[in-house]
Amino acid sequence: MEQADVLFSEHMENIQQQGGVFDEEGSHRPHAAALGDEFPEIRSFLARSDKNNPYDTNSDPRMAVKISMNIGATQVEIYADPAEPANLQEQRVMQIADAVSRVHDAGFKIPSPMQFYLPKYTRGIHLPSLKVDNSWNSLAEFYAPNRIMLSPELLRTFIPPNAPDSVALRLKNASAPIVHEIGHCLHFAQAPESYSDLFHTRLARQYERTAGEVSEYGARNPNEFVAETFTAVTFKGVITRDQWNLYQALGGPLSARQAPTPTIGRTLAQNSNLSVVEHRTAGAAARMQPAVGRLPDAAASAPSSWNRRNHEVERPHFRRK
Numbered sequence: 001m002e003q004a005d006v007l008f009s010e011h012m013e014n015i016q017q018q019g020g021v022f023d024e025e026g027s028h029r030p031h032a033a034a035l036g037d038e039f040p041e042i043r044s045f046l047a048r049s050d051k052n053n054p055y056d057t058n059s060d061p062r063m064a065v066k067i068s069m070n071i072g073a074t075q076v077e078i079y080a081d082p083a084e085p086a087n088l089q090e091q092r093v094m095q096i097a098d099a100v101s102r103v104h105d106a107g108f109k110i111p112s113p114m115q116f117y118l119p120k121y122t123r124g125i126h127l128p129s130l131k132v133d134n135s136w137n138s139l140a141e142f143y144a145p146n147r148i149m150l151s152p153e154l155l156r157t158f159i160p161p162n163a164p165d166s167v168a169l170r171l172k173n174a175s176a177p178i179v180h181e182i183g184h185c186l187h188f189a190q191a192p193e194s195y196s197d198l199f200h201t202r203l204a205r206q207y208e209r210t211a212g213e214v215s216e217y218g219a220r221n222p223n224e225f226v227a228e229t230f231t232a233v234t235f236k237g238v239i240t241r242d243q244w245n246l247y248q249a250l251g252g253p254l255s256a257r258q259a260p261t262p263t264i265g266r267t268l269a270q271n272s273n274l275s276v277v278e279h280r281t282a283g284a285a286a287r288m289q290p291a292v293g294r295l296p297d298a299a300a301s302a303p304s305s306w307n308r309r310n311h312e313v314e315r316p317h318f319r320r321k
């Protein structure tokens with residue numbers, strides 16, 4: 001948690017220093033509005049209070065507006081930029097409310113309070129070149145024990161063709177990446193030791209294959225597999241018995257309807273070759289990264305391919321013997 005705290009401050013600082021939209025020609029660019037689907041931040045920029053200013057950045061985080069709401073037994077605290085246009089801020093708040101409600105409705109216990117941070121800009125966008133400085137390089141990120149930072153990029157309606165294949169991408173639902181991060185949060189809450197250990201762990205090949213069938217993103221490491229499976233389960237997707245067994249073994253969050261099985265984690269650890277492959281910070285692995293490199297199946301993964309597998313799989317809520 002100390003490490004997560006340091007990372008959070010570090011990321012917040014980078015976002016403060018580099019986030020914004022900078023019009024290097026200082027000219028009126030009416031066609032910039034057309035870029036709003038891919039760069040939602042440009043909508044904030046065009047609505048900035050001082051139109052003579054060729055750039056717009058985040059407000060001082062100490063001035064953040066706190067929006068509170070109760071969803072189930074969870075108090076949701078949202079910290080938003082007071083200078084963000086109201087309609088954009090509302091959309092972002094609705095995405096959070098939808099995500100938390102879905103997790104709640106799926107029967108999961110959510111830590112309270114749960115905090116969400118919504119910087120107006122999480123990257124630097126330069127006009128007219130559209131050169132992007134990635135000060136943070138994430139769409140959404142969880143910091144233990146209860147903080148989630150969200151990029152305004154989640155408002156985009158245009159998905160880049162090189163976006164990594166993930167459950168969220170397949171669902172084409174803007175709340176899904178938030179559900180994914182809540183998955184990390186609940187994983188940490190339910191099995192903090194397992195969650196921390198898994199940052200230094202890689203899936204053995206047979207399990208990597210099982211995880212890859214949830215999504216390519218899920219095959220990256222055990223924690224991403226858990227968060228991806230959690231997202232699929234929350235959205236009532238179907239997963240295979242192998243995926244469910246692996247999810248449980250790794251300490252994946254269980255809903256009130258699913259009895260915990262505390263011994264199963266030991267079984268996996270003893271039976272498989274979980275080796276330490278790399279040492280990196282918890283936050284570095286937990287972030288959901290935007291498009292990096294080319295992933296061949298990303299564009300082809302339509303929701304239909306998710307459904308097509310359904311006939312040979314079963315729901316996660318099956319009865320255990």
Ligand SMILES: [Zn+2]
Pocket residue numbers: 180181184223224227285286287288
């Ligand atoms: Zn993740």
